[in-house]
Amino acid sequence: LPYEKYFGGVIGLTEIQFRKANGFSNTYFGWGSEDDDFYERVRLSNTKLFRKPLKIARYASLEHVINTKPPNHTNAIKYSHLRDLYFVVALYKREVTNICKNDFIKRVNV
Numbered sequence: 001l002p003y004e005k006y007f008g009g010v011i012g013l014t015e016i017q018f019r020k021a022n023g024f025s026n027t028y029f030g031w032g033s034e035d036d037d038f039y040e041r042v043r044l045s046n047t048k049l050f051r052k053p054l055k056i057a058r059y060a061s062l063e064h065v066i067n068t069k070p071p072n073h074t075n076a077i078k079y080s081h082l083r084d085l086y087f088v089v090a091l092y093k094r095e096v097t098n099i100c101k102n103d104f105i106k107r108v109n110v
Contacts, residue, residue: 008035
């Protein structure tokens, strides 16, 4: 892993866990840290995090080429733990446009 708390690429959450973490932040635009922010949201929602052994699940992470960071990027991630967990999903009205289910996943487009 690139660093100890690396979180992203491939993750699995139930709909309940995703809602408990209150979804993804709308704070990040352009390059990065949205995965780190989501890690904190999931962790603070008391969802147990675990990794499968490398024999079962192995993924390669491509190196991110960073041209420029957006303004206030460092502050956005530095203070992400102080933002209200209810800021993201709970505030926005949304309309479900499509639901696709199979035995393993449920994808909801909004």
